[in-house]
Amino acid sequence: MTSMARTTRLLPVLIPILLLCYGVLRLIDGLDGDHGPGFAWNLGHTFFLAAFLLLGAFLVELRRLAPATTARKRTAASAAMVAGSFGAGCFVWVILGDLFSGLADSAPLPDLLKLAGPLAFQLGTLTLLIMLAAARPSRLPVWSPALVFVAFALIAVNLDLIPLAAVCLMAGLAPLARNRTVPPPR
Numbered sequence: 001m002t003s004m005a006r007t008t009r010l011l012p013v014l015i016p017i018l019l020l021c022y023g024v025l026r027l028i029d030g031l032d033g034d035h036g037p038g039f040a041w042n043l044g045h046t047f048f049l050a051a052f053l054l055l056g057a058f059l060v061e062l063r064r065l066a067p068a069t070t071a072r073k074r075t076a077a078s079a080a081m082v083a084g085s086f087g088a089g090c091f092v093w094v095i096l097g098d099l100f101s102g103l104a105d106s107a108p109l110p111d112l113l114k115l116a117g118p119l120a121f122q123l124g125t126l127t128l129l130i131m132l133a134a135a136r137p138s139r140l141p142v143w144s145p146a147l148v149f150v151a152f153a154l155i156a157v158n159l160d161l162i163p164l165a166a167v168c169l170m171a172g173l174a175p176l177a178r179n180r181t182v183p184p185p186r
Contacts, residue, residue: 008065011058012173016166018051023162030160037101045099052091055121059084062128067135077131084124090117122152129172140175147172 025044029035063081068074090113097104109117129145132138151168154161 005061005064007057008061009177011054011061012176013170015051015054015058016170016173018047018054019169020163020166022048022051023166026162027160042099045095049092049095049099052088052095055125056085056088056092059088059124059128062125062132065139066128066131067139073131077128080124080127080131082124083120084128087117087119087121087124090114091121093117126152144172144175 022044025040025047026035029038029040029044035041059081063077066073066077066080068077090109093107093109094114094117097108126145126149129140129148132140133142133145147168151165151172154165154168
């Protein structure tokens with residue numbers, strides 16, 4: 001048995017906090033009826049950028065924790081990590097374009113990736129969380145990936161729900177933040 005890595009315990013708390021900050025600043029920015037460049041917009045997007053950069057690192061950490069007792073499970077976990085990281089990269093590209101209009105004008109994210117990126121991120125993340133919940137012994141409660149799914153769904157319904165989604169995400173990832181021992185991945 002090994003103790004959960006400090007990174008594994010820190011990221012499930014820090015990422016939702018950054019997302020919450022972005023969501024609140026997005027709401028503040030929109031109080032005038034328009035979302036656009038300004039202090040709240042730029043600061044919020046900086047938090048959003050940090051959240052997605054950390055989500056990329058978090059996916060690597062989830063892959064490390066995922067039970068990989070067979071070649072099929074190792075392949076599935078690695079594919080989920082790659083898909084999730086690819087999707088996080090697409091988000092980073094768009095966020096950088098929001099922060100730097102010159103980048104958005106000169107190198108916009110292709111339309112196909114605007115659709116595929118978020119889907120890949122969500123499927124990759126949920127696959128790794130489900131693998132952890134389905135492991136024997138279980139490394140996550142079953143409700144954990146379900147709450148993360150709810151967080152993703154809230155964002156898809158309306159971007160103004162990002163603060164609520166951040167709270168759901170924090171609750172869903174909270175079991176990973178506890179300092180407990182888990183069997184080492186194989």
